[in-house]
Amino acid sequence: MPLLLSQQKFLRFARRVLHPSSLLCWLLPLTLSACGASLQAQAAKDFGCTERVSTQTINSHVQLVKGCGREVYYHSTQCGFLSSCPWRSELTLLGDTARQLLMCNGLLRMKPQSDSLVEVSGCGRKQVVRRVITTRGLSFDTDLNDAQPEGPQARVARSNAVLNPQQIFARSLASIVRISTPSGQGSGFVVGASGLVVTSLHVVAGESEVKVESMRGDEWPVVRIEGYNRDADLVVIRTHGEAPALPISQGPYPPQGSNIVAIGHPLGLQATLSNGLISGVRSWKDEVDVLQISAPISPGSSGGPIFNDRGEVIGLATFILKGGEGLGFAIPIRYLQALATHLNPMPLKQFAAETVREADPDEVQLPPTVLDKCPAEELASVLKKVEGALSAADPLRDDRNYQAVYYVLQGAIEEITQKHSTKCTELGTFLARKKKQADDLDSHLEKALVLGVAMESLQSDLRRRTHEKEADGKDKPKAP
Numbered sequence: 001m002p003l004l005l006s007q008q009k010f011l012r013f014a015r016r017v018l019h020p021s022s023l024l025c026w027l028l029p030l031t032l033s034a035c036g037a038s039l040q041a042q043a044a045k046d047f048g049c050t051e052r053v054s055t056q057t058i059n060s061h062v063q064l065v066k067g068c069g070r071e072v073y074y075h076s077t078q079c080g081f082l083s084s085c086p087w088r089s090e091l092t093l094l095g096d097t098a099r100q101l102l103m104c105n106g107l108l109r110m111k112p113q114s115d116s117l118v119e120v121s122g123c124g125r126k127q128v129v130r131r132v133i134t135t136r137g138l139s140f141d142t143d144l145n146d147a148q149p150e151g152p153q154a155r156v157a158r159s160n161a162v163l164n165p166q167q168i169f170a171r172s173l174a175s176i177v178r179i180s181t182p183s184g185q186g187s188g189f190v191v192g193a194s195g196l197v198v199t200s201l202h203v204v205a206g207e208s209e210v211k212v213e214s215m216r217g218d219e220w221p222v223v224r225i226e227g228y229n230r231d232a233d234l235v236v237i238r239t240h241g242e243a244p245a246l247p248i249s250q251g252p253y254p255p256q257g258s259n260i261v262a263i264g265h266p267l268g269l270q271a272t273l274s275n276g277l278i279s280g281v282r283s284w285k286d287e288v289d290v291l292q293i294s295a296p297i298s299p300g301s302s303g304g305p306i307f308n309d310r311g312e313v314i315g316l317a318t319f320i321l322k323g324g325e326g327l328g329f330a331i332p333i334r335y336l337q338a339l340a341t342h343l344n345p346m347p348l349k350q351f352a353a354e355t356v357r358e359a360d361p362d363e364v365q366l367p368p369t370v371l372d373k374c375p376a377e378e379l380a381s382v383l384k385k386v387e388g389a390l391s392a393a394d395p396l397r398d399d400r401n402y403q404a405v406y407y408v409l410q411g412a413i414e415e416i417t418q419k420h421s422t423k424c425t426e427l428g429t430f431l432a433r434k435k436k437q438a439d440d441l442d443s444h445l446e447k448a449l450v451l452g453v454a455m456e457s458l459q460s461d462l463r464r465r466t467h468e469k470e471a472d473g474k475d476k477p478k479a480p
Contacts, residue, residue: 039063039074039087046072046089061137063087073131075138090131090138094118096341161310165261165275168311173215175243178265179303181207187264187304188212188237189313191248191336195220195241198336199303200318201233201355208352212239215271225351227343231288232335233318236343246305248333249312253291254278262295262317262328264304272301280400282329283443290329291315297328306330319449371461374424382427383462385416386455393452403444409451410435430454 043053043065053067063074073090095108108122116131132139163171175190179199186203190196197212197220204210212220220241228235254260258278265272276295284290293306297317306315315330346354371379389412396404413431421428434454438447 039065042087043067043072043074043089058133062133073133073138093138094120094129163309163311165273168261168307168309169263169271169273171311172246172263172305172307173271175246176215176263176271176305177220177241177243178213179203179237180211180213182209183207185265185300186302187300187317189303189305190241190243190245191236192245195239195243196226196245197237197239197241198316199235199237200316200331201228201230201235203303204235204237204351205355206352208348210237210348212237212241214241214243222348224345224347226345227339228351228355229335229339230355232331232339234316234331234336234339236336236339238345247312248337249308249314253281253289253332254308254314256280259309260293260295260314261307261309262293262297262301262304262330263307264297264301264317276328282400282445284329284445288335289332290318291332293328293330295328370426370430370458371424371465373426374420378420378423379462379465382416382420382424383459383466385412386459386462388412390452390455390459393448397448397452402448405448406438406444406451409448409455410438412455413451427458431458 039055040053043055044050044067047053047068047070049068051068053065056064056066058064058073061076063076065072065074074087075090075093076087091110094110108120111119111121113119113128117128118131119126119128121127172189177188177190177197179186179188179197181204183206184203186199188197188199188203191198195212210222212222214220218241220239223238223240226236226238256278259275260278261273261275263271263273274295274297276293279292279294282290282292291306291314293315295306297304301317302319304317305313306317308314313333315332316336318329318331374382389409393405393408396402396408413435417428417431417435421432431454434450438450441447441450
């Protein structure tokens with residue numbers, strides 16, 4: 001007797017069958033079957049054998065391929081109904097991860113230790129990573145700083161507890177270095193075995209002579225440049241030094257108000273400690289963010305580590321906005337992790353030829369001849385305009401309205417150039433060059449930074465000259 005369904009039961013049945021999740025369950029086997037067929041051909045080619053390989057579906061993003069005496073997982077993020085299936089072998093994924101983990105572009109060795117653990121080694125480092133399979137696909141559970149040197153070196157232990165600034169300083173001091181060139185100096189820190197050091201690119205850009213000194217005063221001979229990123233202002237240097245690698249934060253940007261610690265060598269003062277807060281995350285260049293920090297940093301701090309309250313490096317001190325108390329900026333450490341996967345080793349001479357010396361924003365000085373030809377009355381008038389512009393920009397900068405800061409300083413520079421360039425030729429040329437430099441930049445933060453540094457330098461020199469003239473006047477004997 002045929003089965004009769006009531007209208008109500010039929011509607012319930014139809015809703016279940018036609019529900020999107022039910023449709024996916026019907027279509028998924030067909031989709032994975034098609035994906036499996038294309039994967040078999042790719043895996044056979046990867047394995048380099050003519051034997052037929054078989055595939056086992058783990059989930060919608062992961063397949064296990066068996067054949068030729070091998071078992072290899074393959075991962076795809078786009079395999080779905082009516083879509084292509086670009087499969088990637090776990091060996092390829094592991095190779096990408098290992099290059100970032102070990103900061104090594106050389107030959108990598110991979111040695112399975114268990115069903116889920118693999119030891120990778122290269123460039124004098126080794127690390128065990130764990131294969132992780134989830135519904136979102138295949139990945140490897142790694143930590144950049146857990147990579148252990150193959151030699152006697154160690155790393156600074158990662159802390160699970162909150163540390164105070166004194167504890168962070170004591171744990172990290174041996175891994176922080178001073179970097180000097182014929183043109184200036186900066187700071188840096190150890191991130192890997194064989195004296196792998198990172199610093200800001202502008203500290204060493206264009207230099208074929210780079211000197212790296214440890215906290216003990218030992219000089220570490222520089223072997224080569226491992227790679228650099230001009231946009232993120234980063235460079236990785238290979239030295240013959242020995243010190244523990246600092247732990248690197250793997251998390252997202254710290255939230256606003258988070259405690260931080262900065263260590264560096266400002267103005268040549270060795271091992272200076274300061275602390276503060278994360279004030280915010282700002283856009284600096286195209287696709288490059290910076291952390292705004294309240295920890296005091298000074299010239300010579302560039303390239304020094306910025307720590308979170310667990311002693312993990314979250315960034316590198318990069319520049320300060322002169323005239324803006326508490327306005328310091330750091331490059332987030334994630335840009336170093338990205339650079340680690342695109343290293344391009346080269347000798348120092350090649351590096352010097354490829355990079356153009358970029359002025360360190362926190363070390364810009366006014367050329368000594370700029371004000372030499374200005375009459376005294378002109379200097380007083382220029383100083384008044386400069387001080388007025390910087391005073392007007394202060395509250396705007398405190399509100400982080402960098403566009404308004406830029407316009408205020410730009411207007412003052414145009415006024416000074418128009419009224420004083422005839423008698424102060426060098427000054428007019430200097431300000432016009434700075435204005436053009438700012439106009440060529442993209443973000444208002446960069447524009448405000450360039451003009452702010454120029455105006456602060458000008459104000460400092462004008463005040464010094466004014467003070468010297470007043471002192472000369474007081475020392476002169478009065479006429480009888």
